[in-house]
Amino acid sequence: MEVKHTDMQSHSSALDRPAHPGIFPTREAGKSDHQLAERSVDFLVSVVLPAGGTGERTGLQTPKQFFPCLGRPLLSYTIQAFERVSWIQSIVVTVAKENMDLMTDIIQRFQHRKVRAVPGGSTRHRSICNGVLALGEGGAEERPADRPKVVIIHDAVRPFVEEDFLYKIAMAAKEQGAAGAIRPLVSTVIATTSEGYLDHSLERAKYRTSEMPQGFTFDVIYQAYQRCSESDFEFGTDCLHLALQYCGTNAKLIQGPPMLWKVTYKPDLAAAESIIKETLSQSACVITGGSAQAVTLADALQKSLNMELDVVPDLMGENARYLLKEWNFIQVSVNRSCLSEVEAILTDLEATNRALLHPLVVIWVHLSSSDELSIRGGMVEPAAIVDLASAAKHRNILLYGIQLHQSKDAERWERSVLNVAEIMSALIQERSPALVGQLLQA
Numbered sequence: 001m002e003v004k005h006t007d008m009q010s011h012s013s014a015l016d017r018p019a020h021p022g023i024f025p026t027r028e029a030g031k032s033d034h035q036l037a038e039r040s041v042d043f044l045v046s047v048v049l050p051a052g053g054t055g056e057r058t059g060l061q062t063p064k065q066f067f068p069c070l071g072r073p074l075l076s077y078t079i080q081a082f083e084r085v086s087w088i089q090s091i092v093v094t095v096a097k098e099n100m101d102l103m104t105d106i107i108q109r110f111q112h113r114k115v116r117a118v119p120g121g122s123t124r125h126r127s128i129c130n131g132v133l134a135l136g137e138g139g140a141e142e143r144p145a146d147r148p149k150v151v152i153i154h155d156a157v158r159p160f161v162e163e164d165f166l167y168k169i170a171m172a173a174k175e176q177g178a179a180g181a182i183r184p185l186v187s188t189v190i191a192t193t194s195e196g197y198l199d200h201s202l203e204r205a206k207y208r209t210s211e212m213p214q215g216f217t218f219d220v221i222y223q224a225y226q227r228c229s230e231s232d233f234e235f236g237t238d239c240l241h242l243a244l245q246y247c248g249t250n251a252k253l254i255q256g257p258p259m260l261w262k263v264t265y266k267p268d269l270a271a272a273e274s275i276i277k278e279t280l281s282q283s284a285c286v287i288t289g290g291s292a293q294a295v296t297l298a299d300a301l302q303k304s305l306n307m308e309l310d311v312v313p314d315l316m317g318e319n320a321r322y323l324l325k326e327w328n329f330i331q332v333s334v335n336r337s338c339l340s341e342v343e344a345i346l347t348d349l350e351a352t353n354r355a356l357l358h359p360l361v362v363i364w365v366h367l368s369s370s371d372e373l374s375i376r377g378g379m380v381e382p383a384a385i386v387d388l389a390s391a392a393k394h395r396n397i398l399l400y401g402i403q404l405h406q407s408k409d410a411e412r413w414e415r416s417v418l419n420v421a422e423i424m425s426a427l428i429q430e431r432s433p434a435l436v437g438q439l440l441q442a
Helices: 033-037 074-083 097-109 124-136 163-176 218-227 230-235 239-247 266-280 292-301 317-325 340-352 386-393 410-430
Strands: 003-005 045-050 088-095 115-119 150-153 178-184 190-192 198-201 208-217 252-255 283-287 308-312 328-334 360-369 397-406 439-441
Touching: 045 074, 045 124, 074 088, 074 266, 088 097, 088 124, 097 115, 115 124, 124 150, 124 218, 124 230, 124 239, 150 163, 150 218, 163 178, 163 208, 163 252, 178 239, 208 218, 208 239, 218 239, 266 410, 292 308, 292 328, 292 360, 292 410, 308 317, 317 340, 328 340, 340 360, 340 386, 340 397, 360 410, 386 397, 397 410
Parallel strands: 003 308, 045 088, 045 150, 088 115, 178 252, 283 308, 283 328, 328 360, 360 397, 397 439
Antiparallel strands: 150 208, 178 208, 190 198
16 A cells, blocks of 8 residues: 655645546556647547336346446446546436436435436337437538537446447547457357256357447448348347448457446446445545644554555645545544534535545544553543534445544554554445444544
């Protein structure tokens, strides 16, 4: 784990780490700004997200695209994955007519941009067709100025798509007319007889699964839907097949990363939430108040906390940038039971409005010396943070407290630090609303 003491040395190393635009990185590890500039897109790209499914396979009453992960609909994460890509012009989400009001509320509540909702159809292809028509407005002949050159089609329940792969799909679609993600088969595909016996199996190495996203030039996908049959609309599932059959466009197939998987069954929802939590838990900002003892504690934690730490004296001036990119904050107060430092952080975080997207974690560590225990008022009453934490919880900010005694006994102090690290890791990883306002002893 890397600890950067920005209160004692230059800020340049901290600036090298890309800010969180949402929860998933928009650049590949090791990509420089110059390399990213080479990937600029000079044509209009729009997205269609079919989200009209009923989610029957999850066994839930709520369609899976609207099921909450950390208090936020899964669909909202997918929208965010495309919104953070600067070269994507617009996003059309197709939903069942009875869910149009719900979709409008999601767009407003989570402040989505570039997005509009249109009614879907009774089948997947009818929904996608409606989205394409919404992008095309008056039809292929009129060619409005804002019509996209490339349309990317993606499942609303595949939230973990990254910009690098979207770029590959968009560029291949522009050049070839169509492009799509594929993945290796993980199971052998077999054919059965009508009596339920094995007929034959396919050689797995020769076949791939067709995945999302898929990209098309607007004219190809528009014409494919204009020419396809009613049977295609009712029973078809793959857009690449329509482009080949009705436009003669042979798609470029690109192997996608493992994170393209689709939320299909109920356990997948738990897996998606786990991935989101893990992504939110990769780093934290430690605020020391300029105390050497607090910096010493941060140094001691580096061997135990499996995350990157940025250590700053406060969140003022240049350090205020952490309010806009970090999801976890650790405020260390030395020999003080006053909560004014925590109140200031909560006020600043509320002003950023970032907790709309993900729950923010604030951990207040009251670091006290052994001598302080004998002084009246040195101990923090557990009730002191309950009201503050309760109010913060309504704003999706999770406040926890830890009481840590700085022992002069080296062995005892080491055990205490390990205990604190374990508590912090669990609080940041689990992001449990049930534990807010607790003052834990280490």
